[in-house]
Amino acid sequence: MAEISGVLTDRRSIRKYSAKPVDDNLLNELLTMGCRASNTGNMQAYSIIITRDEKIKAELAPSHFNQKMITEAPVVLTFCADFNRFNKWCHIRKADPGYDNFLSFMTASIDSLLVAQTVCIAAESKGLGICYLGTTTYMAHQIIATLKLPKGVVPVTTVTLGWPAEKPEQTDRLPLEAVIHKETYHDYTIRDIEMYYKEKEERNDSKQFTEENNKETLAQVFTDIRYTKADNIGFSKMLLQVLNDQGFMNQ
Amino acid sequence: MAEISGVLTDRRSIRKYSAKPVDDNLLNELLTMGCRASNTGNMQAYSIIITRDEKIKAELAPSHFNQKMITEAPVVLTFCADFNRFNKWCHIRKADPGYDNFLSFMTASIDSLLVAQTVCIAAESKGLGICYLGTTTYMAHQIIATLKLPKGVVPVTTVTLGWPAEKPEQTDRLPLEAVIHKETYHDYTIRDIEMYYKEKEERNDSKQFTEENNKETLAQVFTDIRYTKADNIGFSKMLLQVLNDQGFMNQ
Numbered sequence: 119m120a121e122i123s124g125v126l127t128d129r130r131s132i133r134k135y136s137a138k139p140v141d142d143n144l145l146n147e148l149l150t151m152g153c154r155a156s157n158t159g160n161m162q163a164y165s166i167i168i169t170r171d172e173k174i175k176a177e178l179a180p181s182h183f184n185q186k187m188i189t190e191a192p193v194v195l196t197f198c199a200d201f202n203r204f205n206k207w208c209h210i211r212k213a214d215p216g217y218d219n220f221l222s223f224m225t226a227s228i229d230s231l232l233v234a235q236t237v238c239i240a241a242e243s244k245g246l247g248i249c250y251l252g253t254t255t256y257m258a259h260q261i262i263a264t265l266k267l268p269k270g271v272v273p274v275t276t277v278t279l280g281w282p283a284e285k286p287e288q289t290d291r292l293p294l295e296a297v298i299h300k301e302t303y304h305d306y307t308i309r310d311i312e313m314y315y316k317e318k319e320e321r322n323d324s325k326q327f328t329e330e331n332n333k334e335t336l337a338q339v340f341t342d343i344r345y346t347k348a349d350n351i352g353f354s355k356m357l358l359q360v361l362n363d364q365g366f367m368n369q
Numbered sequence: 370m371a372e373i374s375g376v377l378t379d380r381r382s383i384r385k386y387s388a389k390p391v392d393d394n395l396l397n398e399l400l401t402m403g404c405r406a407s408n409t410g411n412m413q414a415y416s417i418i419i420t421r422d423e424k425i426k427a428e429l430a431p432s433h434f435n436q437k438m439i440t441e442a443p444v445v446l447t448f449c450a451d452f453n454r455f456n457k458w459c460h461i462r463k464a465d466p467g468y469d470n471f472l473s474f475m476t477a478s479i480d481s482l483l484v485a486q487t488v489c490i491a492a493e494s495k496g497l498g499i500c501y502l503g504t505t506t507y508m509a510h511q512i513i514a515t516l517k518l519p520k521g522v523v524p525v526t527t528v529t530l531g532w533p534a535e536k537p538e539q540t541d542r543l544p545l546e547a548v549i550h551k552e553t554y555h556d557y558t559i560r561d562i563e564m565y566y567k568e569k570e571e572r573n574d575s576k577q578f579t580e581e582n583n584k585e586t587l588a589q590v591f592t593d594i595r596y597t598k599a600d601n602i603g604f605s606k607m608l609l610q611v612l613n614d615q616g617f618m619n620q
Contacts, residue, residue, distance in 0.1 A: 121372070121373075122373045122490070122491065122494040123402070123491070123494070126405055126490070127401075129405055131407055146545060149545055150378075151377040151378055153542050153543075153545065154377055154378060154380055155486065156382055156489070156500075156501040158503045159503075159591065159595055160540050160541070160542075162547075162548060164548060165548055165550055166549050167549075167550045167553065167554060168549055168551055169552055174552050174553065200548075202557070203547070203548075203557055203562070206559075206562050207566050207588055208591070208592055210562055210563070211586040211588035211589065212585060212586055212588075212589065213586060213588035213589040213591065214593075214598070215591075215592050215598075216592060216596070216597055216600075216601050216602070219601050219602050219605040220608060221602075221605040222601055222605075224478075225503065228482060228503070228506075228526060231479060231482040232485075232486045232501075234483075235406065235486035235487060236377060236486060236490065239373070239377075239486075239487065240373065240377055243373040243374070248407075249407075250483075252410075252476065252479070255472060255475045255476070256472070265550075266553045266554045267554050268556050289411050290411070291405065291411075291413065292413055294400055294401050294404065296413075297415060297416055297417060297451075297454075298417050298418075298419055299417070299418045299419065300419055301418070301419070301420055301421070301422050302418065302420075302516045303416065303516055303517045303518050303519065305453070305519050306454055311454070312461070314454075315458050334463060335462040335463055337459045338463065338464040340412065341459055341464040342464070344410055345410060345412075345467070345468070347466075347467020347470075350467050350468065350470050350472045350473055351467070351472075351619070351620050353472040354470040354473075354620045358471055368602065369602050369606050369609070
């Protein structure tokens with residue numbers, strides 16, 4: 119197994135996978151390591167859905183905007199905020215659970231994301247490749263239907279997993295100084311922003327991306343094409359409705 | 370640096386720290402690894418507040434219910450969902466950001482939690498100890514005031530960090546079968562719940578905990594004392610108000 123520093127430093131998301139299957143024992147080993155992550159009060163308010171079946175992956179695909187990783191990866195992991203199991207335990211033990219509210223959804227989401235990232239790091243240390251799909255929160259209602267998630271369960275993120283069949287370039291990151299703050303938050307001046315985004319804006323791939331999308335600035339590619347206000351507001355409404363429907367908005 | 374499998378398998382949260390300081394270069398190395406975690410569209414919608422100052426840690430303490438780790442740990446890291454920086458970049462680049470909604474808050478929260486867990490694993494691999502503080506979402510409004518977080522920024526989780534001065538017992542976990550589902554969700558029967566929670570309920574520490582709290586079942590310790598409905602609903606209201614105040618509830 120690899121040395122951690124190298125794994126964390128040299129990583130990249132993998133979207134193309136070889137035909138080599140992911141062994142069940144190996145996967146269970148990764149998931150077991152994931153479950154050692156910190157969690158709230160040791161309630162383990164999460165569930166992980168392991169989808170390998172071609173038919174179910176095909177059903178999930180539209181929820182993930184038909185990104186090809188869903189059908190091409192040997193394993194799809196859907197990490198869910200889950201108070202259903204804990205609630206059921208409470209009910210059979212004469213306890214009255216109060217986890218049908220927004221705070222409990224956040225608690226369970228945090229728990230499930232710490233597990234997800236631990237599973238991903240464990241996977242990468244074994245030479246596997248992973249890709250997160252942000253579409254999970256956009257299309258949670260459809261994923262709930264496909265994966266038959268009961269009340270008390272909401273999908274938070276999805277990871278595709280397999281042996282890499284590509285080694286893409288690493289994507290850029292802002293300088294560390296751009297994302298850390300000493301003692302308290304120090305808000306950004308225009309000059310700070312100019313300085314921190316300079317390298318990103320001057321990259322050839324950024325310039326090409328801006329040009330291909332017929333935009334004047336890279337920022338406009340994000341706001342006008344990739345993550346638009348109209349989409350975000352539409353998805354927000356759907357997600358809040360999902361939280362309500364799944365029993366997390368009692369207040 | 371340690372081998373990953375051992376680090377992930379043998380870990381435990383550390384609440385007591387030695388007087389040995391955490392070097393700034395080491396901390397920056399861990400944070401840099403953290404920033405290599407996957408994030409949405411490479412927007413890096415997070416910020417990390419590094420608090421070492423005794424006075425500011427003392428100001429943070431009540432927000433974390435005066436858990437002693439806050440004042441005793443050499444480093445407190447507050448991981449925040451942050452669209453403020455990205456919005457500012459958009460504004461100076463003639464782009465109109467649409468990230469003032471609930472979906473964007475979830476996106477930024479996910480990003481910040483993947484960074485947090487990566488930093489924690491990197492830290493543990495160096496022999497450091499960490500502890501997550503779930504109180505962050507309960508008392509976000511106070512943390513915002515103490516850390517001077519502007520609109521577009523919400524604290525999501527807090528981690529205390531330092532060299533361990535204890536090696537507590539590992540806490541138990543449910544059997545892996547209890548938290549995974551093959552292909553789609555398989556809801557739990559009463560028999561499943563009995564089986565999955567048997568070991569937890571039969572542990573001596575669980576029995577002692579139940580007795581000390583004068584409860585009939587372990588589940589009642591959670592519902593009646595540790596995580597009550599009244600508290601959860603109160604904190605939910607405050608957190609939703611925080612999302613509104615910080616500019617994440619436009620829909």
